[in-house]
Amino acid sequence: ETGVTQSPTHLIKTRGQQVTLRCSSQSGHNTVSWYQQALGQGPQFIFQYYREEENGRGNFPPRFSGLQFPNYSSELNVNALELDDSALYLCASSLVGGEQFFGPGTRLTVL
Amino acid sequence: DAKTTQPPSMDCAEGRAANLPCNHSTISGNEYVYWYRQIHSQGPQYIIHGLKNNETNEMASLIITEDRKSSTLILPHATLRDTAVYYCIVRVSQAAGNKLTFGGGTRVLVKP
Numbered sequence: 001e002t003g004v005t006q007s008p009t010h011l012i013k014t015r016g017q018q019v020t021l022r023c024s025s026q027s028g029h030n031t032v033s034w035y036q037q038a039l040g041q042g043p044q045f046i047f048q049y050y051r052e053e054e055n056g057r058g059n060f061p062p063r064f065s066g067l068q069f070p071n072y073s074s075e076l077n078v079n080a081l082e083l084d085d086s087a088l089y090l091c092a093s094s095l096v097g098g099e100q101f102f103g104p105g106t107r108l109t110v111l
Numbered sequence: 112d113a114k115t116t117q118p119p120s121m122d123c124a125e126g127r128a129a130n131l132p133c134n135h136s137t138i139s140g141n142e143y144v145y146w147y148r149q150i151h152s153q154g155p156q157y158i159i160h161g162l163k164n165n166e167t168n169e170m171a172s173l174i175i176t177e178d179r180k181s182s183t184l185i186l187p188h189a190t191l192r193d194t195a196v197y198y199c200i201v202r203v204s205q206a207a208g209n210k211l212t213f214g215g216g217t218r219v220l221v222k223p
Contacts (some may be wrong), residue, residue: 033210042198042213043155046190056184056210090154097209102154 002027004093004103012109021106023091025072031055031102032074034066036089043090049074050096057071078108086110120218123193129186131217133199136180141203144175145211146184148195155198155213158184177223189221 007023013019025032029049035043045058049068063079072093078085086109092100116134123129136145145160159166159173159180166173174186186193198216202209 035211035213042196043208043211044217045212058210065143088152092154092211099157099160100211101157104154105152 004091004101006089006091006103006106009076009104010107010109013081014111015083015093017081019108021078021091021108023074023076023093023103025074025093026101027103029093029095029101030067030072030100031094031096032072033092033094034064034074034076035092036060036085037088037090037105038089039087046076048063051068071092081110083110084101115201115214116218117197117199117217118212120220122220122222123186123189125221126188127189127220127222128186129189129193129219129221131184131199131219132181132187133184134181135199135219138179138201139203141173141180142201144173144182144221145200145202146171146173146180147198147200147211147213149198149216150192158197189219191221191223193219195219 004026007022033048034046037043046060048055048058052068065077067075088105090105092102094100120143143160143183147155161173175182196216196218
């Protein structure tokens with residue numbers, strides 16, 4: 001059984017740029033959730049995707065958007081990057097409503 | 112989701128039991144107590160969850176008080192690899208679109 005994987009591991013961008021982060025779900029899971037974790041803080045929920053539709057969203061602006069594909073993998077897109085977007089971005093997969101299993105995260109640094 | 116309160120940090124001796132408390136006084140009847148932990152620079156790891164009965168698995172035990180306003184996660188024989196931040200979360204299970212609301216957690220340091 002393959003766990004949740006994320007790519008890339010690390011990424012450096014400059015303010016105003018756009019970034020795409022990728023996540024592959026654990027086998028058999030149909031739901032993907034994304035979280036942002038700033039240094040020293042707990043993860044904060046960005047949004048969740050189920051059956052390729054957004055299925056819940058946290059307090060993040062519209063420049064944070066996502067996609068889920070038919071194979072349940074997912075992308076997180078962030079436009080117009082700001083310095084405060086520097087964080088660890090975590091993806092978690094699950095069956096709908098079930099326990100969430102997290103990937104190792106992507107460390108984004110915005111300069 | 113109900114709010115949880117945890118001590119910010121605690122130390123534990125290797126080989127001893129670690130008892131991690133969590134207060135969730137505003138928990139609703141349909142909310143479960145979940146525990147996750149996060150080892151440095153890794154994604155959070157699911158540990159255990161329960162509704163009102165005590166639960167045990169290969170990683171830990173979860174003791175929930177009868178009024179469900181608090182719980183304790185027990186690591187029976189702490190090892191150095193159990194050093195991590197432990198998060199207590201309450202959420203409605205089996206609900207689509209349901210998120211995990213993380214607080215600050217308890218930073219546990221297991222010492223030799």
